[in-house]
Amino acid sequence: QKFLCSNCHNILKKALQTLCGHRYCSACLTWIVRNNKNAICQKCKEEDPNTLGEESLLAEDRAFGDAAINKEISELRVHCVTPGCSWSGIMKDFEEHQSLCEYALIPCHTGCGHVVMRRKLADHLENGCVNNVTVCQQCQCSLASSECQKQHQRKREIKEFPSIGFDYFLWFFFFQQSHSTSSASKDGCCFSEVGCAFRGSKEKIQEHEKSAVGAHMLLLLQHMRHLQGSLCPKGFSPRPELSLKSAGKSTCELQLENKLHVFENIVAVLNKEVESSNLEILAFRRQSELDQNIIRGLELKIAELHQCLMQKDAGLSSLHKSLLFSEQASYDGIFLWKITEVGRKLQDSVTGRTVSLYSPAFYTAKYGYKVCLRVYLNGDGTGKGTHMSLFFVVMKGDYDALLPWPFRHKVTFMLLDQNNREHVIDAFRPDLASASFQRPVNEMNVASGCPLFLPLAKLQSPKHAYVREDTLFLKCIIE
Numbered sequence: 001q002k003f004l005c006s007n008c009h010n011i012l013k014k015a016l017q018t019l020c021g022h023r024y025c026s027a028c029l030t031w032i033v034r035n036n037k038n039a040i041c042q043k044c045k046e047e048d049p050n051t052l053g054e055e056s057l058l059a060e061d062r063a064f065g066d067a068a069i070n071k072e073i074s075e076l077r078v079h080c081v082t083p084g085c086s087w088s089g090i091m092k093d094f095e096e097h098q099s100l101c102e103y104a105l106i107p108c109h110t111g112c113g114h115v116v117m118r119r120k121l122a123d124h125l126e127n128g129c130v131n132n133v134t135v136c137q138q139c140q141c142s143l144a145s146s147e148c149q150k151q152h153q154r155k156r157e158i159k160e161f162p163s164i165g166f167d168y169f170l171w172f173f174f175f176q177q178s179h180s181t182s183s184a185s186k187d188g189c190c191f192s193e194v195g196c197a198f199r200g201s202k203e204k205i206q207e208h209e210k211s212a213v214g215a216h217m218l219l220l221l222q223h224m225r226h227l228q229g230s231l232c233p234k235g236f237s238p239r240p241e242l243s244l245k246s247a248g249k250s251t252c253e254l255q256l257e258n259k260l261h262v263f264e265n266i267v268a269v270l271n272k273e274v275e276s277s278n279l280e281i282l283a284f285r286r287q288s289e290l291d292q293n294i295i296r297g298l299e300l301k302i303a304e305l306h307q308c309l310m311q312k313d314a315g316l317s318s319l320h321k322s323l324l325f326s327e328q329a330s331y332d333g334i335f336l337w338k339i340t341e342v343g344r345k346l347q348d349s350v351t352g353r354t355v356s357l358y359s360p361a362f363y364t365a366k367y368g369y370k371v372c373l374r375v376y377l378n379g380d381g382t383g384k385g386t387h388m389s390l391f392f393v394v395m396k397g398d399y400d401a402l403l404p405w406p407f408r409h410k411v412t413f414m415l416l417d418q419n420n421r422e423h424v425i426d427a428f429r430p431d432l433a434s435a436s437f438q439r440p441v442n443e444m445n446v447a448s449g450c451p452l453f454l455p456l457a458k459l460q461s462p463k464h465a466y467v468r469e470d471t472l473f474l475k476c477i478i479e
Contacts, residue, residue, distance in 0.1 A: 003073055006043045007032060011091070014290070015070050016063040019055040020044050023066060026290050033060055061297045109275045125268070194223040330362040333409075333478035337373060340471050349378035356380070361395055364478050369407060370397030373476055374447045383451040388415075388459055390426075390474065391449030396440040406430065407437040414475040415454055418465040426450050 005012050007028040014026035022043040024032070032039050039058040079088035084103040098104065102119035108129055116124045189196040189205060196219060198208050330336075337359045339345070348354040359373040376389040383389045392411050397403075407430050415424035428449070430437040436448035459466055466472055 002069065003076070006041070011076075012069065012073055015066040015073070017066040017069075018058060018063045023069065024058075024063070026294065029058065029063060030060060030290065030293055033058055060293060061300045063297075064301075065294070109272065191219060194219040324360070329360065331366050331368075333364040333368070335359070335362040335373070335476045337474040337476070338471065339375070339474065342377070342467050342470050342472055346377045349376065358393075359474075362476075363397075364409060367399045367402070368397075369400075369403060369409075369478075370395040371478070372444070373474060374449075375474065376451075379451070379456070381451040383453070386456060387452045388454045388456060389449070389451040390415075390453040391447035391451075392476070393444050393447045394437060394440060395444045396442065400439055403439075405437075405439040406432045406434075408432065410479040411449075412477040412479070413450060413453060414477070415466055416473040416475060418468045418473070422464065424454050424466070426453055 002023070003011055005015075005025045005028055006022045007024055010025075012023055012025055015023050016026050016029050017023050018029075018041060020041050020043075022041055036058075040052060041056045041058055044052055044056040074090065074092035076091045077088070078091050078094055080086075080094075080097060080101060080103075082101055082103045082105075085101055087097050087101065089097070100118075102117065104118050105115050106118050106121065108114045108116060108121070108124060110125070110129055112129050114124060114129070189198040189208060191209075192198075196212075196215070198205070198212070200208065339357065345354065345357065349356070355378075356374055356376045359375075361370055361372045363370055372393050372395055374391045374393050376384075376391075379385055379387045380389040380391075390413050392413075394407050410427060410429050412425065412427040417423050430448070434448060436446045438445070454466075458464065459472075
């Protein structure tokens with residue numbers, strides 16, 4: 001049962017497995033989905049109609065190729081069930097055999113309506129097909145190919161055996177005429193032996209022979225019938241289809257007729273090959289359409305997986321930021337900020353590429369105010385280009401509704417001397433009327449602090465160790 005399609009109940013072809021676990025041929029599933037809106041798996045209905053769920057809905061993009069079952073099917077041992085055929089092999093070779101089986105019944109490609117074995121198709125076309133006709137090049141009549149061949153065979157027999165043909169009687173007559181002791185006189189027609197009574201001068205006789213060809217042929221025919229009894233074999237009877245026209249055929253014309261017949265046979269064979277090729281092309285096109293449907297389904301799945309992956313990446317990024325924040329966050333109102341690559345970041349500030357830097361957020365207490373620092377390495381406002389500016393920023397926090405506003409705590413800034421000799425310290429108390437210290441409406445308020453925190457010359461002076469190994473430390477204390 002596992003090798004049978006849930007729809008057609010035949011051996012699976014390009015098996016697809018649905019979300020409910022049942023298998024369908026690729027073509028069957030495509031047909032069901034295209035011809036039924038919200039198609040339900042028939043097997044699920046048969047097994048237990050009360051358990052139908054979303055996974056029982058059929059859709060091309062909700063099914064996937066079952067490579068394992070396809071491989072098992074391709075290796076099954078099978079035999080041809082066509083009467084008379086003894087072929088046996090594996091399933092993957094069976095389709096090729098079906099297109100070549102000599103015992104398979106196929107319709108005649110001429111459209112005559114007959115269904116014959118593949119091995120007997122050639123005999124049918126030659127002897128029994130009413131649509132397999134050709135136009136005889138001699139008599140211009142439409143005949144079956146076998147009848148046309150018989151007509152040509154009769155004409156070849158007449159050519160090969162002149163003893164029973166018209167050419168022989170002409171030869172016999174002229175032989176008799178040249179050796180007879182009773183030959184015509186010089187002023188008589190050369191056909192006088194068969195009854196022509198014309199006489200005249202040599203010029204008139206030549207003109208008469210050219211103009212009276214038909215009459216002379218009739219006289220010869222009568223003479224031929226008279227001599228038939230003594231010259232023809234017993235039982236021979238002249239064939240009525242022989243005519244003066246056929247008697248006058250040249251060897252060259254007969255050769256051309258033979259070649260034409262050969263070419264007609266070649267064209268018939270090529271037509272059969274073209275018909276077979278057209279059937280194969282049609283099959284390939286159908287298979288290509290099925291493959292394109294599979295490809296489109298896979299592309300949709302890939303797009304869904306890509307979107308899902310992007311969402312997971314965004315989630316991971318958010319988790320990474322949260323983890324980084326939890327590692328760097330301070331909850332006692334004292335925050336130490338380590339800034340690396342000071343030289344590059346100072347140059348970016350000078351060029352305007354990155355004017356300022358924000359510190360990670362920190363808290364004044366476990367459930368206190370959320371704040372951060374903002375530094376302009378090349379200065380801002382009145383200190384731009386001459387001083388390093390340092391500002392304090394009140395941010396929107398989770399517990400703002402429980403805190404008193406405006407923000408009233410004293411803020412102390414420190415730039416640490418890494419030799420522990422001369423730290424730079426500056427402090428201020430908030431201006432309660434300033435919007436910078438009111439409860440935040442947006443993510444953060446306007447920064448407020450010290451635009452002239454430290455001259456750049458002092459920052460870079462070799463006498464002090466504010467920057468060492470391209471790193472500096474800023475400290476903020478909230479009382």
